[in-house]
Amino acid sequence: MKIRRTIVALLIGTLSVPAQKQVVDYRYAPQWHETSISLPDDTCKTVVGHLGQLLYEYERSSKVDEGKFYPYANNKGFRTVIHLYADDNVKIGNQRLYSAKVPIVITEGTYDGMQVTQEAFAVGLDYIRNGISTRNGNREDIILTTIENRTNETKTICPVVIIDSERDVKVNGRIAAIHGSQQVIVSEDVIKVRKNLASFKTLLELSPIKIPADGKKQITLLYDNAKTSRLADDLKRDKGSINRNIASIRKEMIDYWENKTDIPYGYVSVPDKEIQNILDASLRGIWQAREIKDRNISFQVGPTCYRGLWIVDGAFLLEAATLFNRGQDARHGIEYILSFQEENGKFGKMTKTYWKENGIVLWTCIRHAMLTQDKAWLKSIWPNLIKTTEFIKELRAMSYQNDIPLDDGLMPPGDIDGGLWGGKDQAEYTNIYWNLAGLKAMIQAAEWIGEKKDAKTLEKEYAGFNTVFQKAAKRDLTEDMYGNKFLPVIMDPKFHSLPQRAQWAFCQAVYPGQIFEPDDPVATGTLDMLHTTLQEGVVMGTGWMDDGLWTYFASFYGHACLWMGEAERASQSLYAFANHASPLYTWREEQNPRDLEPKYWGDMPHNWGSAEFARLVVHLLVLDRGAGLHLLEGIPEEWLGKEMETRLSEIATPFGKLSFELKVNGTGKQATLNVGKITDKSCKGIFVHLGKWGTYNGTDIVKLDPGKENNITIELK
Numbered sequence: 001m002k003i004r005r006t007i008v009a010l011l012i013g014t015l016s017v018p019a020q021k022q023v024v025d026y027r028y029a030p031q032w033h034e035t036s037i038s039l040p041d042d043t044c045k046t047v048v049g050h051l052g053q054l055l056y057e058y059e060r061s062s063k064v065d066e067g068k069f070y071p072y073a074n075n076k077g078f079r080t081v082i083h084l085y086a087d088d089n090v091k092i093g094n095q096r097l098y099s100a101k102v103p104i105v106i107t108e109g110t111y112d113g114m115q116v117t118q119e120a121f122a123v124g125l126d127y128i129r130n131g132i133s134t135r136n137g138n139r140e141d142i143i144l145t146t147i148e149n150r151t152n153e154t155k156t157i158c159p160v161v162i163i164d165s166e167r168d169v170k171v172n173g174r175i176a177a178i179h180g181s182q183q184v185i186v187s188e189d190v191i192k193v194r195k196n197l198a199s200f201k202t203l204l205e206l207s208p209i210k211i212p213a214d215g216k217k218q219i220t221l222l223y224d225n226a227k228t229s230r231l232a233d234d235l236k237r238d239k240g241s242i243n244r245n246i247a248s249i250r251k252e253m254i255d256y257w258e259n260k261t262d263i264p265y266g267y268v269s270v271p272d273k274e275i276q277n278i279l280d281a282s283l284r285g286i287w288q289a290r291e292i293k294d295r296n297i298s299f300q301v302g303p304t305c306y307r308g309l310w311i312v313d314g315a316f317l318l319e320a321a322t323l324f325n326r327g328q329d330a331r332h333g334i335e336y337i338l339s340f341q342e343e344n345g346k347f348g349k350m351t352k353t354y355w356k357e358n359g360i361v362l363w364t365c366i367r368h369a370m371l372t373q374d375k376a377w378l379k380s381i382w383p384n385l386i387k388t389t390e391f392i393k394e395l396r397a398m399s400y401q402n403d404i405p406l407d408d409g410l411m412p413p414g415d416i417d418g419g420l421w422g423g424k425d426q427a428e429y430t431n432i433y434w435n436l437a438g439l440k441a442m443i444q445a446a447e448w449i450g451e452k453k454d455a456k457t458l459e460k461e462y463a464g465f466n467t468v469f470q471k472a473a474k475r476d477l478t479e480d481m482y483g484n485k486f487l488p489v490i491m492d493p494k495f496h497s498l499p500q501r502a503q504w505a506f507c508q509a510v511y512p513g514q515i516f517e518p519d520d521p522v523a524t525g526t527l528d529m530l531h532t533t534l535q536e537g538v539v540m541g542t543g544w545m546d547d548g549l550w551t552y553f554a555s556f557y558g559h560a561c562l563w564m565g566e567a568e569r570a571s572q573s574l575y576a577f578a579n580h581a582s583p584l585y586t587w588r589e590e591q592n593p594r595d596l597e598p599k600y601w602g603d604m605p606h607n608w609g610s611a612e613f614a615r616l617v618v619h620l621l622v623l624d625r626g627a628g629l630h631l632l633e634g635i636p637e638e639w640l641g642k643e644m645e646t647r648l649s650e651i652a653t654p655f656g657k658l659s660f661e662l663k664v665n666g667t668g669k670q671a672t673l674n675v676g677k678i679t680d681k682s683c684k685g686i687f688v689h690l691g692k693w694g695t696y697n698g699t700d701i702v703k704l705d706p707g708k709e710n711n712i713t714i715e716l717k
Contacts, residue, residue: 261284363513674710
């Protein structure tokens with residue numbers, strides 16, 4: 001046993017130390033990827049595929065709310081897919097964005113010595129000029145294809161438009177009507193229409209085009225999304241109208257994305273260009289996925305199968321928005337969530353037995369109130385939150401009423417999610433974790449707003465609940481093949497799966513739930529088990545794909561590592577997370593590692609992933625622990641090179657807005673840290689963690705006075 005543990009320790013040690021400097025090069029990017037080009041709060045959730053194709057109508061019914069979930073790869077799940085090829089023989093090459101902030105998808109290709117550049121982007125001139133909702137105003141998608149003949153002879157191309165659609169497609173001249181209302185209009189004449197290739201495929205052959213040596217040609221395709229469109233009307237009348245105006249339209253859209261959105265850029269600046277790009281694109285993606293529902297802002301996860309409100313995912317989307325100084329937007333999102341509370345205090349939007357939503361809503365509201373320092377708002381909803389705690393107490397009572405003694409005093413069997421679903425006879429821990437976390441947050445909140453009586457009641461309830469949990473956890477500890485004693489998600493051994501399966505709620509119970517003490521053997525053993533399951537830097541087999549990687553689980557795991565004092569693992573997790581993004585800065589929910597046949601699960605872009613990336617970047621730089629703020633605890637050492645700068649500007653914390661700037665000098669041997677003062681006097685200290693990389697007056701942890709501005713010089717190792 002001793003030899004085996006030594007081997008395992010060596011293995012884990014090897015995994016925890018990077019073999020080379022950490023860099024983002026998208027080495028694990030999915031082969032098939034999609035990107036949103038929609039406007040913020042857009043009702044038209046246009047997705048562009050990895051070949052530059054436009055993907056539409058994911059829903060499987062006429063109404064979004066009735067749409068069914070279909071995990072997809074390739075084009076599965078989209079009713080209509082549109083390609084424009086400069087020639088059927090074009091070889092597709094690289095794909096990129098115009099920039100992290102500007103979602104123009106650029107797909108590059110070649111044919112017969114010619115360079116083909118295709119740009120796909122959304123246009124909403126009424127929206128960006130006058131603020132008119134995309135539900136009511138002009139809204140179009142454009143594919144602009146530019147062909148440059150770089151040879152010394154004239155070349156001929158034969159453009160083609162391919163419409164793969166379950167809908168009826170009727171072609172009249174340069175216009176293809178889909179389902180009688182959506183229109184595809186091209187800037188070139190259609191000389192032949194073919195429908196005999198497959199039952200769903202319509203192919204439009206456009207007039208051949210001769211391009212002289214060193215010449216250039218542009219072809220435009222416009223999709224009007226079945227909405228009123230002046231651009232479409234102009235193109236119908238005059239096939240050259242778009243090509244004459246496209247440069248100014250494109251320029252206006254770029255200016256909008258770069259300068260006129262309310263997306264919260266500029267609050268975090270890091271010296272790794274690709275980390276910064278992914279961060280900026282993540283914030284943009286969150287705003288693109290949002291939608292206005294019942295006059296409230298709904299922070300949605302994605303544009304297709306997860307287009308809607310998901311209370312677990314939404315909790316972290318809302319925290320990200322609040323961290324980045326968009327508390328008012330997040331407030332609207334929280335009020336939308338609160339509208340789903342039932343009379344008895346219960347939240348069960350996803351399923352009737354998804355008990356964890358109750359604890360998650362409690363934490364969401366309290367975290368938001370503290371980050372915005374809004375006691376008055378929290379007091380205004382306090383009675384509603386107390387009703388939810390009463391329902392949690394009722395759930396504990398229900399646990400005695402079934403035939404399963406394992407869950408007595410805890411939670412009755414409920415839906416698990418994230419890798420396991422559970423069943424009526426499967427007592428499990430995910431719902432316990434989050435309801436404990438919700439109650440613990442309520443205790444802190446009650447003290448904060450002066451509800452002393454409620455605080456005592458909640459403390460008593462939490463203490464009883466936690467005592468039963470700790471006893472059950474010790475009872476259910478299991479040993480993995482490496483000797484790590486961990487807590488499985490399901491209590492009964494006959495229902496056990498992979499040790500790491502569905503351990504998402506455990507990671508969140510560590511942080512942000514904070515239900516474990518730092519040396520709790522349940523937490524340390526379970527985290528040690530997760531350390532042994534990494535592939536490509538991410539826990540493998542924890543989600544729905546037992547042979548797959550849940551990409552943004554990297555943040556759950558990274559946060560748990562950070563909270564438990566394993567900061568180096570946390571920064572490694574950030575880079576592993578980044579390298580599973582596509583080169584267009586988006587994630588798929590789950591994918592196989594690259595040594596296996598490509599398989600995928602879930603939405604893309606997946607904006608819970610976007611929120612998790614933003615949260616992890618912030619928390620590596622500032623994390624609130626109790627009554628203090630802890631800075632630079634997880635900063636990657638790659639950010640400490642010569643003349644590198646790392647900045648936070650007005651980031652929300654429970655003690656007010658925090659700003660700091662870390663600058664490394666030209667020699668790389670010293671760094672200056674300027675930290676702004678904190679307004680909330682309840683902050684008992686700002687602690688700067690210098691770890692292995694720095695020292696100040698001979699110490700590696702420096703305590704600063706939060707009530708004043710601080711400026712220190714750090715000696716770098």
